[in-house]
Amino acid sequence: MRLNSPVVDVVATERRLSNRQLALKSGVSPRFLARLRKGQRTASRDTIRRIANVLEIPVDSVLLPHEPLGKEGQK
Secondary structure, eight states, X not given: OOBOHHHHHHHHHHTTOOHHHHHHHHTSOHHHHHHHHTTSSOOOHHXXXXXXXXXXXXXXXXXXXXXXXXXXXXX
């Protein structure tokens, strides 16, 4: 699943979270998160959920619009 980087950027900035803080709180490496944000990697549903939980936003908000997670992915 691909990350909606613009949304993640805005929300992380609002929450005053650095990339490193977001990564570590989400249980991924900062390097992996950087690659996700650049669209060079994809993430599992669990990783997407953890990122959304750290950002305190709905799971579907951190996904690109064409990649809905479905009902089981709701926060």
